[in-house]
Structure formats: structure tokens, C-alpha cells
Amino acid sequence: MQFRCLPATSATPLGDWSGDTLVLGLLAGDDGQPLLGALEALLGAGLRQRLEQRAFKAKPAEVLAFERVGVEPAAVVVVGLGEAEGFNLDGLRSAVAKAARTAAASGGRHLGLAFPLTSLPAETTPAIAAAAMAEAVRLSLYADQRFRSEAEPKPRPDTVTLIGLDDAADTALSRLGAVCAGVELARELVAAPPNVVTPQALADAALAIAEAYGAELKVLERSDCQALGMGAYLGVAQGSDLPPKFIHLTIRPEGDIQRRVALVGKGLTFDSGGYNLKTGGSQIEMMKYDMGGSAAVLGAARALAELRPAGVEVHVIVAACENMISGGAVHPGDIVTASNGKTIEINNTDAEGRLTLADALIYACKLEPDAVVDLATLTGACVIALGEEIAGLWSTSDALAAALLQSGQMGGESFWRMPLRASYRSGLKSPVADMKNTGPRPGGSITAALFLQDFVTKDLPWAHLDIAGTVWSDKGRGMDPAGATGFGVRTLVQWVQAGATG
Ligand code: BES
Numbered sequence: 001m002q003f004r005c006l007p008a009t010s011a012t013p014l015g016d017w018s019g020d021t022l023v024l025g026l027l028a029g030d031d032g033q034p035l036l037g038a039l040e041a042l043l044g045a046g047l048r049q050r051l052e053q054r055a056f057k058a059k060p061a062e063v064l065a066f067e068r069v070g071v072e073p074a075a076v077v078v079v080g081l082g083e084a085e086g087f088n089l090d091g092l093r094s095a096v097a098k099a100a101r102t103a104a105a106s107g108g109r110h111l112g113l114a115f116p117l118t119s120l121p122a123e124t125t126p127a128i129a130a131a132a133m134a135e136a137v138r139l140s141l142y143a144d145q146r147f148r149s150e151a152e153p154k155p156r157p158d159t160v161t162l163i164g165l166d167d168a169a170d171t172a173l174s175r176l177g178a179v180c181a182g183v184e185l186a187r188e189l190v191a192a193p194p195n196v197v198t199p200q201a202l203a204d205a206a207l208a209i210a211e212a213y214g215a216e217l218k219v220l221e222r223s224d225c226q227a228l229g230m231g232a233y234l235g236v237a238q239g240s241d242l243p244p245k246f247i248h249l250t251i252r253p254e255g256d257i258q259r260r261v262a263l264v265g266k267g268l269t270f271d272s273g274g275y276n277l278k279t280g281g282s283q284i285e286m287m288k289y290d291m292g293g294s295a296a297v298l299g300a301a302r303a304l305a306e307l308r309p310a311g312v313e314v315h316v317i318v319a320a321c322e323n324m325i326s327g328g329a330v331h332p333g334d335i336v337t338a339s340n341g342k343t344i345e346i347n348n349t350d351a352e353g354r355l356t357l358a359d360a361l362i363y364a365c366k367l368e369p370d371a372v373v374d375l376a377t378l379t380g381a382c383v384i385a386l387g388e389e390i391a392g393l394w395s396t397s398d399a400l401a402a403a404l405l406q407s408g409q410m411g412g413e414s415f416w417r418m419p420l421r422a423s424y425r426s427g428l429k430s431p432v433a434d435m436k437n438t439g440p441r442p443g444g445s446i447t448a449a450l451f452l453q454d455f456v457t458k459d460l461p462w463a464h465l466d467i468a469g470t471v472w473s474d475k476g477r478g479m480d481p482a483g484a485t486g487f488g489v490r491t492l493v494q495w496v497q498a499g500a501t502g
């Protein structure tokens with residue numbers, strides 16, 4: 001799919017676009033809007049009656065398609081945007097995604113997209129709008145056919161023209177391919193079953209990035225991790241027949257280094273729960289997505305290795321393993337020692353993500369970065385609190401939290417800041433060890449974050465993103481088709497490209 005921009009002309013907001021499918025966004029309750037006039041010029045004076053007849057109210061993401069025979073464009077897809085006051089970047093993304101799916105399904109090869117971008121809030125520059133529209137088209141038309149014996153035909157357009165945008169917006173499109181390839185890599189890693197995406201497969205994905213873009217890769221084997229004393233991580237891995245792989249990928253900028261950041265991802269390629277086995281209703285069959293954090297950081301690495309933003313050195317760290325049951329698996333009640341010497345009583349083997357992250361965070365902090373951000377499908381409690389659209393954000397730094405929230409907004413991913421309430425830390429007190437790995441059920445996502453905080457160097461800006469709810473969408477939503485969302489990639493890339501501030 002090729003994307004390009006085409007300025008409007010004074011004669012018509014559609015400029016001199018020609019193609020087979022016009023996709024046009026309409027605001028509700030504005031009879032004088034220029035795009036409605038342009039549509040009328042194209043389809044004839046009966047248009048308004050037709051819209052009325054088909055009860056089109058221009059409600060958000062309401063779609064209407066007109067097929068035409070023997071004339072260009074052969075199809076017109078009209079999508080509603082709601083009232084002008086409420087029209088924003090998120091609304092633009094969802095509307096473009098919905099309309100692009102309709103246009104592609106009707107066989108459009110050359111799409112022209114015309115939306116009333118001047119009605120967006122002032123801070124939404126043409127470049128931001130262009131990137132959002134192009135991402136929405138590409139990411140909503142993504143289809144994963146790797147595991148079907150015969151691919152279903154899924155038509156995709158060849159060219160997509162953003163009408164009403166000039167060359168200035170083209171710069172925004174130059175990063176599009178890298179960002180979307182990163183999101184698609186994350187989706188593919190998450191969607192693949194646990195017999196395909198193993199710890200070794202995650203290491204292979206990191207190697208492919210290192211080889212394609214000249215990044216540096218270190219993979220620590222079990223014995224290397226033993227030498228570093230990573231007892232928490234290795235405890236989780238010990239019940240599996242598959243060896244753990246501790247992945248450390250480094251992306252260096254071309255010139256001077258201003259900032260160094262570590263991105264840490266939970267990489268459980270399958271979470272059975274261990275002896276605290278996941279039972280009915282706990283979605284054990286979905287626990288292939290428990291490596292969603294590692295998919296997000298590897299997807300971001302894929303994009304950043306290509307884009308090479310100036311001044312920022314990026315360390316991507318994944319302690320990959322499986323949480324399984326066997327004669328060698330940890331018992332509930334076992335005590336393990338993390339690589340900083342802290343002892344942990346494993347009172348629940350299903351709280352395994354935080355054990356792997358403990359050693360990964362200690363390792364990340366030893367690199368002395370300016371900031372550490374971890375992403376993890378860490379708790380069901382976070383899903384209960386925030387649902388499927390919003391990820392939880394915990395941070396020891398207000399500036400880092402603000403920068404990540406802002407980057408999320410730019411990338412179309414939602415976060416909600418949650419409290420690191422120190423008094424809840426008492427829930428992790430163990431009668432026998434320095435701490436236990438699980439506290440009481442209430443506030444479970446908060447105690448999980450507090451557990452992680454124990455393994456982060458004091459005063460080092462750190463943020464924890466719990467993406468348990470957002471990593472997967474059963475029905476699909478906005479730009480995400482049903483299945484793996486690739487959540488986190490766009491926020492991370494945006495944050496690093498903006499200088500990894502906070
Ligand atoms: N991987 C799960 C968290 C999870 C649950 C992600 C549902 C996505 C959907 C994690 O390892 C886990 O099992 N957490 C436990 C913690 C509990 C034992 C304190 C949970 O949330 O139930």
C-alpha cells in the first residue's frame with residue numbers, strides 16, 4: 001500500500017483527485033460543510049434526499065456506501081464523524097478505519113480520503129492528522145493468515161491518497177512504514193500460538209531485528225542467568241521443558257547520546273499458572289498472549305532500529321520463559337532469591353510475571369539508564385479496573401508519567417495513571433522471607449506494581465504499564481481488527497522519538 005498527500009484546490013476540496021473509491025467524512029448537523037458540497041457536485045442534487053432517505057445522521061463511525069456503474073469513482077463511502085465540537089483525533093482514527101474496511105471490502109484499489117481536518121482541535125496539526133489517517137488505514141486492514149491452510153481473499157488497496165494535505169504532511173508519512181511494521185510484528189508475535197512463539201522464537205525475533213538493522217543482541221542462557229543469580233526468573237522457568245532466553249537488544253543512535261532508556265517486556269510465552277493452575281474461567285487457553293509486553297518492546301525495537309531517532313540509546317530487555325507444571329516446577333511456598341539478593345516466598349505460582357520482571361528490572365537498572373519503562377500483561381485485577389481499552393500506568397516520576405500519557409494520546413493508545421500507594425506494600429510481607437509475591441485480592445494491580453518497585457533502583461525514573469486488558473480484542477475496536485492489538489508499540493516509538501523525556 002502506497003500513501004501520498006494531495007492538496008485541495010480553491011475550485012474543490014477534492015483537488016484533482018481521481019481513483020476508484022472516494023472515502024469522505026461528514027460532520028453531523030452542518031449543511032454548509034465544504035465536503036458535503038463536493039459530494040453533491042459529484043453525486044448530483046438528489047444526494048441530500050438520499051442521505052435522509054437512508055437515515056444517515058453522520059453519527060460517529062456510521063457508514064453509507066454508494067456503488068456507481070460506468071463512472072469514476074465507482075464507489076463512494078461516506079462515514080459520520082458526529083458533531084464538530086466532539087470531533088478529535090480518536091474519532092478520526094475510528095472513522096477512517098471503519099470506512100477503509102468498507103472501501104477495501106468492496107474491492108477499492110485506489111482510495112481517496114477526504115476529511116474535514118480543519119474541524120479538529122487546533123493542536124492536531126496536518127502532519128499529526130495525516131499520520132493518524134494513514135495508520136488507521138494500514139492497521140485496520142491488516143489480516144493475519146499465517147495459520148490457515150488456505151488464505152481467505154482479503155483485498156487491500158494499492159494506493160491511498162490523503163486529500164487536502166500538502167507536502168508538509170508527507171514527512172509524517174515517512175515514519176509510517178516503520179511504526180506499522182512494528183505494530184504488525186507485535187500483533188504477529190502475540191497472535192501466534194504458544195507452540196510457535198517459544199522463548200527461542202522471541203530470541204529469534206530479536207536476532208532478526210539485530211541483523212536487519214545493525215542492532216546489538218545479547219542472549220543470556222540459563223547458565224548465564226544462574227551466574228548472575230537470577231533466582232526469581234529461573235524459578236518461573238524451571239517447570240518448562242523449554243530453556244529460558246534472557247534477551248538484551250541495544251539500539252544505538254548515529255550521533256551523540258543524550259538519553260539512555262531501558263524498555264522491559266514481560267515475556268511469558270505461556271502462563272499455565274503453574275501449580276496454582278489456571279482453572280475454569282481464567283482463560284488459560286488465551287495465555288499465549290502473556291508475552292504481550294515483550295511483543296510491544298520488540299515491535300518498538302523493530303520500528304526504532306529503522307528510524308534511529310537521534311540522541312537516544314534504547315535497551316530492550318525480555319526475560320522470556322514459560323510457566324508450566326512438572327516434577328521440577330516450583331512448589332507454592334518455595335523461596336527464591338532474586339539477583340539483588342532479596343528473598344521471595346512464592347505464595348502463588350500464578351503471580352509469575354513479577355518474578356521474571358524482578359530480575360529483568362534489576363538487570364535494566366544496572367545499565368544505569370535515564371529511565372526504565374516496563375510493559376506487562378501483569379494482572380487480571382487491572383482488566384477488572386480499567387477494561388479492554390485502557391492500560392494502567394504506574395510511575396515514580398510525574399514527568400515520565402506525563403510524557404507517556406502524552407505519547408499515548410498521540411499514538412491513539414489510552415493509559416490511566418494509577419497510585420503507587422506505599423501503605424499497600426504491607427500486603428506483600430512474608431513471615432519467612434523478605435517478601436512474598438502476592439498480596440490480597442483488592443488492589444491487586446497496585447500491589448503488583450509495588451512488588452516491581454522493590455527491584456528498581458531508588459530515584460531512577462520508572463514507569464510500569466499493565467497491558468493485560470489491552471493486548472487482545474475479541475471483537476476488534478477502532479484501528480484494531482479482532483485479535484492481537486500490538487498495544488504499546490505506538491506509544492513507545494512516539495515517546496522515544498520525542499526524546500524519551502521524563
Ligand atoms: N498473566 C496473568 C495476568 C492476566 C490475567 C493477563 C488475565 C491477562 C488476562 C498473570 O500472570 C496472573 O496470573 N496474575 C494473577 C495474579 C494473582 C495470582 C495475584 C491474576 O491476575 O489473577
Ligand code: MN
Nearest residue numbers: 271350351352
Ligand atoms: Mn500468571
Ligand code: ZN
Nearest residue numbers: 268271290353
Ligand atoms: Zn502471567
